[in-house]
Amino acid sequence: MDKDLLLKEVRALLGDAQVNTDPEALYDASADRYKKYAKARRVLDVPPPAAIVYPRSTEEVARLLSFCNEHGINVIPRAGKTSTEGGLENWKELTLVIDALHLDKILKIDEYNMQATVQAGVPLQKLEDALRERGYTTGHSPQSKPVAKFGGLVATRSIGQFSTLYGGIEDMVVGLECVFPNGQICRIKNVPRRSGGPDIRHIAIGNEGSLCYITEVTVKIYRYFPENNRFYGYLTKDLATGIQVLREVMVNGYRPSVARAYSEEDARQHFYHFHKGKCVLLFMAEGNRHIVDATCKGIEEAVAKFKDGILEQVSSELIENWFNHLNWSQQDIDDEFEGMKEKDSHDGFTTEVSADWETIPKLYDNVIRRIRSEFPRAHDLTLLGGHSSHSYINGTNMYFVYNYEINCAPEDEMRVYHHPIQRIIVEETLKLGGSMCHHHGIGKYRNEWTQQEHGSAYFMLKKLKEAFDPNGIMNFGAIFYQEEGAKFQK
Amino acid sequence: MRIVCLAKLVPDVDNFQYDHERSALIRENVRLLLNPADATAVAIALKLKADSRAGSVHTVTLGPRSAMPHLEDLLRRGVDRATLISDPAYAGSDTHVTSHILAAFLSRCGFDVIFAGTHTLDGGTGHVGPQVAEILGIPHMAGISHMDPESLSEGRAQVRVESEEASYTFALQLPAVLGFAYAPEPKLPFIRYEALKRDLSGRVEVIDNQALGLAPEQVGVLGSLTRVRKIHVKGFRSPNTRFVRPDDEGIERVYRFLREKGFVR
Numbered sequence: 001m002d003k004d005l006l007l008k009e010v011r012a013l014l015g016d017a018q019v020n021t022d023p024e025a026l027y028d029a030s031a032d033r034y035k036k037y038a039k040a041r042r043v044l045d046v047p048p049p050a051a052i053v054y055p056r057s058t059e060e061v062a063r064l065l066s067f068c069n070e071h072g073i074n075v076i077p078r079a080g081k082t083s084t085e086g087g088l089e090n091w092k093e094l095t096l097v098i099d100a101l102h103l104d105k106i107l108k109i110d111e112y113n114m115q116a117t118v119q120a121g122v123p124l125q126k127l128e129d130a131l132r133e134r135g136y137t138t139g140h141s142p143q144s145k146p147v148a149k150f151g152g153l154v155a156t157r158s159i160g161q162f163s164t165l166y167g168g169i170e171d172m173v174v175g176l177e178c179v180f181p182n183g184q185i186c187r188i189k190n191v192p193r194r195s196g197g198p199d200i201r202h203i204a205i206g207n208e209g210s211l212c213y214i215t216e217v218t219v220k221i222y223r224y225f226p227e228n229n230r231f232y233g234y235l236t237k238d239l240a241t242g243i244q245v246l247r248e249v250m251v252n253g254y255r256p257s258v259a260r261a262y263s264e265e266d267a268r269q270h271f272y273h274f275h276k277g278k279c280v281l282l283f284m285a286e287g288n289r290h291i292v293d294a295t296c297k298g299i300e301e302a303v304a305k306f307k308d309g310i311l312e313q314v315s316s317e318l319i320e321n322w323f324n325h326l327n328w329s330q331q332d333i334d335d336e337f338e339g340m341k342e343k344d345s346h347d348g349f350t351t352e353v354s355a356d357w358e359t360i361p362k363l364y365d366n367v368i369r370r371i372r373s374e375f376p377r378a379h380d381l382t383l384l385g386g387h388s389s390h391s392y393i394n395g396t397n398m399y400f401v402y403n404y405e406i407n408c409a410p411e412d413e414m415r416v417y418h419h420p421i422q423r424i425i426v427e428e429t430l431k432l433g434g435s436m437c438h439h440h441g442i443g444k445y446r447n448e449w450t451q452q453e454h455g456s457a458y459f460m461l462k463k464l465k466e467a468f469d470p471n472g473i474m475n476f477g478a479i480f481y482q483e484e485g486a487k488f489q490k
Numbered sequence: 491m492r493i494v495c496l497a498k499l500v501p502d503v504d505n506f507q508y509d510h511e512r513s514a515l516i517r518e519n520v521r522l523l524l525n526p527a528d529a530t531a532v533a534i535a536l537k538l539k540a541d542s543r544a545g546s547v548h549t550v551t552l553g554p555r556s557a558m559p560h561l562e563d564l565l566r567r568g569v570d571r572a573t574l575i576s577d578p579a580y581a582g583s584d585t586h587v588t589s590h591i592l593a594a595f596l597s598r599c600g601f602d603v604i605f606a607g608t609h610t611l612d613g614g615t616g617h618v619g620p621q622v623a624e625i626l627g628i629p630h631m632a633g634i635s636h637m638d639p640e641s642l643s644e645g646r647a648q649v650r651v652e653s654e655e656a657s658y659t660f661a662l663q664l665p666a667v668l669g670f671a672y673a674p675e676p677k678l679p680f681i682r683y684e685a686l687k688r689d690l691s692g693r694v695e696v697i698d699n700q701a702l703g704l705a706p707e708q709v710g711v712l713g714s715l716t717r718v719r720k721i722h723v724k725g726f727r728s729p730n731t732r733f734v735r736p737d738d739e740g741i742e743r744v745y746r747f748l749r750e751k752g753f754v755r
Contacts, residue, residue: 273731317733344677376686379522379559382502405523407563409680416683 001071003050006094009071010053013063018102020052029097032081032088033333034414034445040340041410046488049076049095056102058177058185058215064098065213065473066183074476075181077209079103079120079151082144082333084350085443087156087208091477091485100151103215106130115174115190117218120151127219137224139166146329150217157206159439161326162257163390164250165286166222168439170205177216178204181469190218203464208441209475211468228292230285231323232299233314235278239263239386240361241309242281245302246391247357249283254298258284258323258389263364265385266401274318278311282319348383348403349418351425355434356395360388364398366428371402375420380404390438397438400425415490419445444477445489451481491642493535494596496606496618497549497564498525499557503611522553524560527607527672534637535605536568537676543639546570548599552580552591558694565693566685567678573599577698579706584714585613589621591709594702597626601665603647608632608669616669623667631660632669 001009011019020026026048031039038044050073055061068075074092079100081088090097100121107117109130116138118127125146128138141160142148148158154176159168166172175190188201204214236242242261249259260282262270267280281303285295303310340346355363364386372378383403388396400421408416422445426436430452436442442450451458465472465480477485502521524532538544548571549564551557561572575595583591596604606619616632623630634649641648641661647668648661662668699709707713734740748754 318731321733379556382521407678407681408686409682412680412683416681416686 001073001094003094006050006071006073006096009067010051010064010096013067014053014055014060018054018056018060020054021050023048025052026050029076029078029088030090032083032086034084034086034089034443036337037340037346037406037413038410040337043409043411045411046090047093047095049090049097050093052078052097052099054099054101058103058179061098061179061213061215062183062185064096065179065181068096068473069181069183069471072471073473075209075213075473076475077151077155077213079155079214080123080144080147080149080153082148082152083156083441083443085437085440086445087441087443087475087478089444089477089488091444091482091488095476098213100149100215103151107216109134109136109221111136111221114221115218116221117190117216118150120149120154120213120215120217122150124148124150124153131221132224135224136221138172138219139222140169140172140219141327143327145327147333150219151214154205154214154217155207155209156441157439159390161389162284162286164259164392165255165257168390169219170202172219173201173205174218174220176201176204176214176218178212178214180212181471181473185215186212187216203468206441208443208478210478210480211464211474223288225286225288225292228286228289229320230292230296231316231319232283232285232296232303233274233316233319234281234303235274235276235311235314236261236281237278237309237311239279239364241306242279243357243361243388243396244309245281245306246388246396248302248305249298250391250393250396252298252302254295256283256295256299257286258282259391260387260389262387263385265383266387267385269383269401271318271322274314280314281310282314282322284319284323344406346403346406348401349421350399350401350440351422352397352399352438352440353425353429353434353436354390354395354397354438355429355432359432359434360396360398363428363432363434366432367400367425370424370428371421374424377404377407377417377420380407380417399438414445419489422446442479444485447477447479447481447485448489450479491538491544491602492600493538493544493547494599494601494604495528495532495535495547495549495569496592496604496622497528497532497551497561498607498610499523499551499553499560500525500610500612522557522560523611524564525607525610525612527609527670529607529678530673530676531605531607531668531670532564532567532569533676533678534670536679538639538642539568540679541639543642548573548601550592550595550599551575552588555696558696561694562690563681565690566681566688570693572694574694574696575698575702576696577700577709579699579710582711582714583709584716585615585617585621586715587709587713589618589625590713591702591704592618593622593625594704595697596622603642603664604628604667606667606669608634608671619667619669626665626667629662629666630669631662631666634668634670635673637668637670 029052030046030048031044074095076097078097103119103121105119109116142158175188177187179185246259262280267275283299285292336347381404386398386400390397404417429436436453499522535547539547547569549569550573552575609616620630633651635652636650638648646661651658734743
């Protein structure tokens with residue numbers, strides 16, 4: 001099938017109004033924020049998709065997928081467009097981007113049973129706003145909250161800034177509806193718990209569009225008590241102290257909604273008005289008053305236990321002010337994009353990993369040492385550091401952040417700068433038994449390590465792909481390494 | 491035409507750290523960057539070369555060994571040859587000594603014209619260009635915002651210098667030292683991925699005082715005519731932070747503040 005015939009068939013399936021072939025829209029759809037700089041400079045090396053299509057119902061999604069499955073057309077599911085790891089990047093000439101634009105309805109807010117059901121194209125902010133009016137919250141607040149949509153949030157196993165209290169999206173999803181390439185529509189019902197075999201929600205959660213298209217999601221909702229929010233901030237002598245305090249709080253069973261420890265370098269960019277060249281540790285406690293009181297006590301005790309590494313306490317007003325400006329809006333994304341057209345710089349990159357408490361400090365030191373000594377462009381680095389921002393009883397994440405002066409051609413930026421740094425971070429993480437991707441998903445640029453990430457369990461992942469997407473039409477290159485896509489990676 | 495560019499690596503002044511107890515800059519792990527006005531000078535030289543108006547571009551840098559990756563980058567951008575003048579004996583040299591060291595090398599390296607940036611980010615005295623010209627006995631002009639490339643083929647440099655009041659045009663007989671003001675254009679050419687693997691051996695050299703043969707009392711702190719008695723770091727006072735809510739009272743307070751400061755009338 002060629003592109004003209006594909007467009008004719010798709011228009012016959014959906015109608016002209018639901019098929020977008022505008023060249024600018026297709027250029028935009030050919031890559032996500034992973035290649036943001038090359039995209040802004042208009043030097044992308046990947047092909048544009050044939051069209052972006054906007055189904056209005058689950059049945060239309062099913063018809064589209066069946067058609068693509070039958071004719072071997074690559075499909076990129078899209079909802080929100082805030083992907084950062086190449087998950088939305090196109091590597092095939094014949095590709096349809098199926099965008100959840102019209103799947104935009106909040107179907108039900110069930111206050112008594114504390115759950116809300118939305119279609120995949122509902123922005124998280126829209127549901128959050130609707131819940132706040134009633135005194136509830138989703139508890140989910142990724143940095144992309146003003147822009148991200150539920151289909152994308154669930155498909156990428158996203159996490160929010162209050163995850164230490166509310167968990168990641170996988171802890172919030174009660175049930176969902178999704179469509180497989182053969183057109184099979186599956187609904188996973190909404191129950192408090194089940195033991196009916198393996199938890200099949202997880203086939204859809206985090207599939208990154210490589211197995212199915214998520215059309216509807218039901219998530220838990222929580223009572224919202226903003227009047228009880230309490231904030232703590234400290235300067236610490238090193239990152240290890242911050243991590244020790246985080247651990248102490250977590251292992252004693254407390255669940256602050258925000259619990260973060262920053263390296264000096266990373267603190268400098270986030271807390272320029274109070275960091276004093278030191279590491280920063282901060283907490284936020286939220287929830288009902290009794291829980292907040294107990295959590296605050298737990299934080300204060302943990303800080304007291306490690307007082308030798310605490311340099312000073314920071315005004316909680318400063319932390320609250322920082323907290324109120326956490327998210328980036330569409331305007332922020334657009335501003336960065338416009339800036340990259342003119343300047344040889346951007347807002348930097350991140351690579352997020354996780355490991356147990358014992359491993360994280362070693363991992364951080366190993367990565368920083370290797371980048372400083374092995375990365376050939378170390379002299380161009382303008383920022384290299386990291387922070388822990390999502391903690392668990394057995395460990396935490398490390399969000400490596402880095403930026404650099406871009407001295408190469410825009411089309412070479414990833415392989416000159418980002419890829420060598422990312423490789424060091426992934427290699428060190430896997431060497432120490434951590435996970436190379438804490439919450440951004442694998443996307444298309446960490447797929448060469450997917451097998452290593454999962455070890456012997458990769459067998460299970462591979463079988464899922466073979467079973468649900470035997471013709472390989474779902475998001476070519478996402479999660480699973482493809483030799484044909486290597487030319488875009490190296 | 492052989493162009494020699496004086497290219498200084500300066501500390502990233504936005505991110506330097508200061509040891510208040512020892513009253514000294516912490517130089518370990520300080521990021522270096524090519525002085526912006528010098529980058530303009532090199533970019534103009536490379537543009538002349540690309541337009542076949544110059545035969546070769548040679549950069550000369552006085553500085554620490556840690557400047558080497560930046561000099562290699564200049565070669566990757568199209569510079570033909572890079573020289574790093576580096577010797578522990580030169581530590582503490584003021585602009586007078588720096589000019590003599592550079593002139594000692596330049597007097598024997600061969601050039602038709604010398605390009606430089608007028609000011610540097612770190613010192614900003616603007617001394618070195620004129621002093622080098624004085625020692626070499628050739629003309630100098632600082633603050634150049636434009637140069638007529640055609641004029642070079644006539645053995646002179648016709649340049650424009652802007653001041654707040656007027657724009658002046660001068661012609662200098664070559665050889666001369668031309669000091670350029672920083673300008674966003676032309677930019678240095680990008681480094682291409684393939685150039686990163688290019689063999690640069692033989693195109694970058696390190697020269698020390700043994701090669702230049704300057705007497706110990708002529709260089710470093712001993713040779714300097716000026717002394718740094720004390721460095722003061724301009725401290726930024728922490729502003730009084732006041733939080734206001736996005737209500738009428740908060741808006742009124744912000745408005746009054748902006749009026750007081752003259753930002754709104």
